[in-house]
Amino acid sequence: xxxxxxxxxxxxxxxxxxxxxxxxxxxxxxxxxxxxxxxxxxxxxxxxxxxxxxxxxxxxxxxxxxxxxxxxxxxxxxxxxxxxxxxxxxxxxxxxxxxxxxxxxxxxxxxxxxxxxxxxxxxxxxxxxxxxxxxxxxxxxxxxxxxxxxxxxxxxxxxxxxxxxxxxxxxxxxxxxxxxxxxxxxxxxxxxxxxxxxxxxxxxxxxxxxxxxxxxxxxxxxxxxxxxxxxxxxxxxxxxxxxxxxxxxxxxxxxxxxxxxxxxxxxxxxxxxxxxxxxxxxxxxxxxxxxxxxxxxxxxxxxxxxxxxxxxxxxxxxxxxxxxxxxxxxxxxxxxxxxxxxxxxxxxxxxxxxxxxxxxxxxxxxx
Ligand code: UD1
Numbered sequence: 001x002x003x004x005x006x007x008x009x010x011x012x013x014x015x016x017x018x019x020x021x022x023x024x025x026x027x028x029x030x031x032x033x034x035x036x037x038x039x040x041x042x043x044x045x046x047x048x049x050x051x052x053x054x055x056x057x058x059x060x061x062x063x064x065x066x067x068x069x070x071x072x073x074x075x076x077x078x079x080x081x082x083x084x085x086x087x088x089x090x091x092x093x094x095x096x097x098x099x100x101x102x103x104x105x106x107x108x109x110x111x112x113x114x115x116x117x118x119x120x121x122x123x124x125x126x127x128x129x130x131x132x133x134x135x136x137x138x139x140x141x142x143x144x145x146x147x148x149x150x151x152x153x154x155x156x157x158x159x160x161x162x163x164x165x166x167x168x169x170x171x172x173x174x175x176x177x178x179x180x181x182x183x184x185x186x187x188x189x190x191x192x193x194x195x196x197x198x199x200x201x202x203x204x205x206x207x208x209x210x211x212x213x214x215x216x217x218x219x220x221x222x223x224x225x226x227x228x229x230x231x232x233x234x235x236x237x238x239x240x241x242x243x244x245x246x247x248x249x250x251x252x253x254x255x256x257x258x259x260x261x262x263x264x265x266x267x268x269x270x271x272x273x274x275x276x277x278x279x280x281x282x283x284x285x286x287x288x289x290x291x292x293x294x295x296x297x298x299x300x301x302x303x304x305x306x307x308x309x310x311x312x313x314x315x316x317x318x319x320x321x322x323x324x325x326x327x328x329x330x331x332x333x334x335x336x337x338x339x340x341x342x343x344x345x346x347x348x349x350x351x352x353x354x355x356x357x358x359x360x361x362x363x364x365x366x367x
Contacts, residue, residue, distance in 0.1 A: 004034040005365050008092035011061075012042035012079070012103025014052065015176075015288045018269060019098040019121060021056035022178035026354040032366055036090055040079045040103040041066040045242065051268040055186075056179065072102060072133055079106035087114050093365050097141060098122055098175075100134035100287075105141050112144040119361060121175055123148035124155025125287075125308035131212065134287070138308070147364075149357050151175075151291075152311040152346060172356040173348025176288055177295050181351035183270060190274035196237060196262060200278045204234050204332075206261075209241035210285040213303060219323060220247055223303065224258070226325050227283075230332055231260035234280060239267045281335045283328075290318045295349060299340045301331055317343045 007027070011020050020037075027035050039061035043049045052058065065082040067075060079102065087095070087110055095111035097104045098121040111118045123142050127135050142148055142159060150156050151174040159169050180187075193200065206227065214220055227236060240248070240263050267275065276282060276292060281299040284290070290309050293300035294316025305322040312318035317340070321328045334340060348356075 004032055005094070005362075006034045006036060006090060006092045007094050007096055007361075007365075008036045008038060008087070008090055009096045010038050010040065010083075010103055010107035011098070012040035012067075013099075013101040014043050014048050014266075015286075016098050016101060016103065017049070017052035017056065017058060018179045018288070019175050020096075021052075021058050022175055022182060022354040023096070023121070023357065024058055025182070026358050030358060030362055033362065036063075036092065037061040038063045038065065038083065038086060038107075040082075040106070041068055042075065042079070042101060042103045044068055045266075047266040047268070048242070055269050056183070076102050076106045076109075079103055080110050083107060083110045084114070087111065087116060092116060094119055094361065096121065097145075100125070100138040100141070102133070102137065105137040108141040108144055117147070117365075118145040119147040119149065119357075120145040121149045121357065122151055124150040124159045124169070125152075126154075126158045127306045127308040129306050133211070135308070147361060149175075149353075149360075151349075151353075152309065154310050170357075170360055171348065172360070173350060173353040174291055174346075175353040175357070176291055177349040178351050178353050179269075180273060180292060180295060183273065186270050187273045187277070190271050192267070192271040192275050193278060196264065196275075198235070198237065198275075198278075201280050202235065203279060204230065204236050205276055205279045205282045205284075206236050206238040207241070207282075207284045207286050207289060208238075208303065209244050210304065211243070213285050213323075214241075214244045214247045217247070217251060220251060221253075222323055222325075224251070224253055226323075226328055227261060228257040229325075229329060230283075231258060233336065234260075234332070236261045236283075237275065237279075238263045239265065239272065239275075241266060281332065290316070291349075293317050294343065295345055297343055297345075299331075299335050301328055303328075311346045315344045315346050317341070 097107045277296045285303045290312040294312045300318045
């Protein structure tokens with residue numbers, strides 16, 4: 001009997017789960033591939049992890065490393081130490097890593113040292129800001145990977161500029177959009193608006209979790225000054241990341257200026273996508289949400305100075321605002337008046353990215 005090829009897939013943090021769900025689905029078509037799923041445990045709360053496995057029907061991981069939170073070096077090293085014996089035992093033909101979190105880099109480093117080929121899904125994105133931990137993770141992962149699957153044309157350009165061979169680069173589109181398209185029928189049934197007593201297009205959604213925004217008290221205070229202005233006219237719904245909850249508690253903001261800000265626990269995938277799809281606009285510092293709002297055609301004001309996803313600005317609904325109060329209030333005002341730039345959905349964001357990825361990988365790896 002022909003031996004199966006083994007693909008070892010690593011996930012760790014919330015956005016990773018969304019990216020592997022469509023891949024897993026597509027892998028069912030390939031009987032000669034045996035997937036092995038490893039969850040590093042970087043995210044571990046029910047709301048940050050398990051709910052995504054349930055809603056997106058991702059199988060229970062074969063291994064859960066239970067690493068948890070810590071400093072970047074500690075977390076990365078701990079994941080590496082725990083992964084090595086698993087790789088040695090499983091002897092995978094390929095390791096698949098996604099996105100730009102610490103689990104991505106840790107998995108790629110262990111595989112590279114053991115001479116196992118790596119596929120990086122969501123390769124090539126660059127913010128050109130080395131103070132972001134994600135930028136370090138992306139760059140290093142790309143340079144040790146054999147198959148680089150890119151979401152948008154800027155990614156191809158970045159990789160070529162960094163001297164990576166064009167034979168390794170594949171523009172395949174955005175796998176997060178596969179997950180979104182695949183979940184639409186469930187999303188439409190979400191009862192989150194009723195639950196939160198909201199009406200379509202009458203509220204904004206806020207997400208904020210980047211360490212550069214939330215670990216700096218002064219910056220966080222400034223942001224909340226801006227949100228207190230916006231909420232005078234538009235209700236703000238704020239599913240709060242655990243990191244941000246901690247920072248916010250220490251700020252001791254007076255409730256009176258935020259009576260129209262609804263802080264809720266992190267939402268599962270289905271409810272979040274529905275909430276976002278029906279919002280008047282989104283304020284965010286997330287990477288993935290810039291893409292999801294572009295697909296959903298919902299205005300997105302990004303609270304960062306840069307983005308590694310320029311297509312969401314060039315073609316999509318995204319505008320970079322950083323922490324610029326004037327700029328944010330100007331665009332909020334325009335959106336409220338029904339004025340906003342026209343947008344398009346980027347090419348290859350069509351729900352078939354996982355299919356394209358496996359059509360490239362499988363013939364190269366099957367024994
Ligand atoms: C990580 C990723 C970031 C991604 C984000 C999505 C890195 C460097 N960053 O950031 O790119 O956008 O995930 O959410 O990998 N915590 C909990 N429960 C959890 C997880 C985290 O309470 O289940 C708290 C812990 O106090 C932890 C903090 O959140 O210290 C930050 O978690 P961590 O995984 O280190 O980074 P994120 O900010 O979530």
